[in-house]
Amino acid sequence: MPALPSGTSSTQARQIQRALNEKTGASLKIDGQFGPLSISALQKYQSQIGVPVSGIYDSATQAILAPFMAQKYLGAAAFQQAAAKLGVDVATVQAVCQVEAKGAGFLDNGQCIILFERAQLYRQLVPLLPSAKLSQLVSQYPTLINTTAGAYLGGAAEWTRLSQAQQIIKGGGVDPGVAYRACSWGLFQIMGYWFAELGYANVTDYVNAMQMSESHQLDAFVRFVTNMNSGAMLRYLKAKDWLHFALQYNGQAAVTMNNYPQKLQDAYAALMRVDP
Template sequence: MTTLRHGDRSQAVRSMQKNLKSHGANLRVDGAYGDATENAVRAYQLKVGLVVDGVAGSKTQLSLAGGDCSKLLKNVDLVNAAKRLDVPLASVYAVNEVESVGKGFLDNGKPVILFERHVMYRQLKAPRHDADDPSELQRHADQLAATNPALVNPKPGGYAGGTVEHQRLSSARLIDDTAALESASWGAFQIMGFHWQRLGYASVHDFVAAVSTSESIQFDAFVRFIETDPALYKALKARKWTVFAKLYNGPDYKRNLYDIKLQRAFERHADCDCGQAVAA
């Protein structure tokens, strides 16, 4: 589903405008995504509780078509997060827009994941109990890397994407259930499973069960991730986007312009209350 936004001109925009009119919008159907259409999209998003960004992505189009939106991120989630983090709502909108992969669930209802074979290797050789022998764990991890390099490997890679990532994870769980769940990133914000304890969950299984329920819970895990990283939290509060991007995205942040995208997203949302008063 193609994302529609301000400046677009197409038959898809015309169809969306017709859908908006059927939901009560006073809008001219001309196929041009101008100010009036953006305002109508924002009004519709606010009415149904979706994130109010004026962009007609897959979630807004799904809702307009009468689809099930129960698992989707809600605008009130962002409003509450801004209060919780004590930052402008525009800052929360910016990090949600730039740092999210867009959706937290696959079409089959399973959470979006990415299995990291190099993390699996690391988790397998990490002592978990006082009686663990580090040299034996290292030997075992190396042996598995030799026999199952697609699942256990000192080097990253082997990604398949989509539903196939769940197949990779299922195979890895047969090797070590806990290590496998810890070695995948989960949901729209790609939070690694091994962060479960830092984020306040009782186990990695509890973390996985939680983020498998809704995007709202995935977003809560993302907020916890920020709260429990003092440097990241400080950068967000000061709106030091270069520092935030470097800490969250790693050394590739410059190549992908994450800091610039964050700044531009903040500026775009700075003058919009995004339904803050209504949500409160």
């Protein structure tokens, strides 16, 4: 008997693999191919939750895991809600997500994907610390506080960098939450320092939302597009003016380097061919 029910799509299989990685500590390749390693992780999860260890994604297992996946990962309903808020078609939102977003909003361990920006932390600290103290920190901790970008490690190691930076600035009398502003968060990697423009009361509320679900991360993108630059970004998105949308969203240098307008146009065209 197959481990997954008949009719399970590759997308659904990948979500199950993602959930099993988080719930069991497995390191499954998220490929939708539910082979022996995936079955072993499923059995481990079944043992954890106290249901029969069948190695089959049966109704007892689904009753517990499916609600978790529906809450945490992006689904059709989230795209529809985002499209309605923006006043665009679903394919437009999906195209931007394909091109601009990370492949997933969470690491295997369930933490939100982040990128800690040492140069942004420096900028956040400029009004908070005497210049001599800030220069001392740059000299002591150049990989964490610097005038230039860099020293990225990726994955869970970015959380380690964030934690280290928080301890350093706390020792200097600065609220460790300031370091949250120096990170980009979730699927769309929106910087923490935009929290107010996105409608969050403080950066901690923004971080908590990004940690909850990919739907919350998509909602942050909706807020970003709607609120920034007096609505210009949203106007370009509605008009499917991919060049000017990408210039607003990515900046000139990134557009030149990565050809985002063409990628957005191609992604949208492909989605419309699949679901016109």
